[in-house]
Amino acid sequence: MATVVELISYPIKGCAGVPATEAELTPAGLAHDRSFLIVGPGGVFRSQRKDPRLAVIRPAVSGDGAQLTLRAPGCDPLRLDVDPGTGSAARAEVEMFGTPYRAVDQGDRAAGWLSEVLGAESRLVRVPPEHDRVTDGLTPGTSGFADSSAVHVISLASFDDLNRRIAAAGRPPVLMERFRPNFVVDGWDTPQTEDRARRITVGGGVLGFTKLAIRCAVTLVDQRTGGKAGPEPLRTLATYRRVPEGGVAFGSKFSVVATGKVAVGDAFEVTEWGTD
Numbered sequence: 001m002a003t004v005v006e007l008i009s010y011p012i013k014g015c016a017g018v019p020a021t022e023a024e025l026t027p028a029g030l031a032h033d034r035s036f037l038i039v040g041p042g043g044v045f046r047s048q049r050k051d052p053r054l055a056v057i058r059p060a061v062s063g064d065g066a067q068l069t070l071r072a073p074g075c076d077p078l079r080l081d082v083d084p085g086t087g088s089a090a091r092a093e094v095e096m097f098g099t100p101y102r103a104v105d106q107g108d109r110a111a112g113w114l115s116e117v118l119g120a121e122s123r124l125v126r127v128p129p130e131h132d133r134v135t136d137g138l139t140p141g142t143s144g145f146a147d148s149s150a151v152h153v154i155s156l157a158s159f160d161d162l163n164r165r166i167a168a169a170g171r172p173p174v175l176m177e178r179f180r181p182n183f184v185v186d187g188w189d190t191p192q193t194e195d196r197a198r199r200i201t202v203g204g205g206v207l208g209f210t211k212l213a214i215r216c217a218v219t220l221v222d223q224r225t226g227g228k229a230g231p232e233p234l235r236t237l238a239t240y241r242r243v244p245e246g247g248v249a250f251g252s253k254f255s256v257v258a259t260g261k262v263a264v265g266d267a268f269e270v271t272e273w274g275t276d
Helices: 052-056 108-118 156-168
Strands: 003-009 018-020 022-026 036-039 058-061 067-071 078-081 092-096 099-105 123-126 151-155 183-186 197-202 205-214 249-258 260-263 268-273
Touching: 003 022, 003 260, 018 058, 036 092, 052 108, 067 108, 078 108, 092 123, 108 123, 151 156, 151 205, 156 183, 156 249, 197 249, 205 260
Parallel strands: 151 183
Antiparallel strands: 003 018, 003 183, 022 260, 036 123, 058 067, 067 078, 092 099, 099 123, 151 249, 197 205, 197 268, 205 249
């Protein structure tokens, strides 16, 4: 039986992850996951693809979601009261991967702090209460400002197999944080077992498979320093994980079919398998 060995949420898209021993699994994934977004001029989202320094920004959200604290090396922490966008609060127009969304701007203090840290004009926005994004894949669902599906799963079997291949090529291993998973799972003997899982019960929640996770240049960023550190893992993944739809795959994405509390140590029980 596989079990959950790590739970990580990413309150601000592109910024550092927040590990937890337990969390609420909401329709949009782990509580607060990708509920905030940093945008540049014109409301276009910032990503580690072009702004790797996002990785050094460490957010912390209070349990009720009412306060957000931002930290970064060499900067004083910034503590904010979150504007949830209730009532008649104005909406900002933002864009992610060419798709427009509406969001709640979090004010000039956050904008000033982020602009200084990133060295570029930036603002912080949050998903509004009426956010009704529908994500695609085998099991459609919703998410905040994640690239697509709400939950990203990687098994230690897959990760260890990758690092063995990297080591065989004479290069140093990569850390799991390069892949920014939500659930890290142990207990499967075969790498890529997560690719075949179609329905999973974990804690009080249920996950439904949506798609393979296609990897991008974010995996080349050192998540501790915010600097580029390629060419691994993409170089090695390209030798054995190319997929017909283009790119290389590693890990799998899921939507939330049923909500509930999840915790490290929970059984990660596959109740339905794919045939391929």
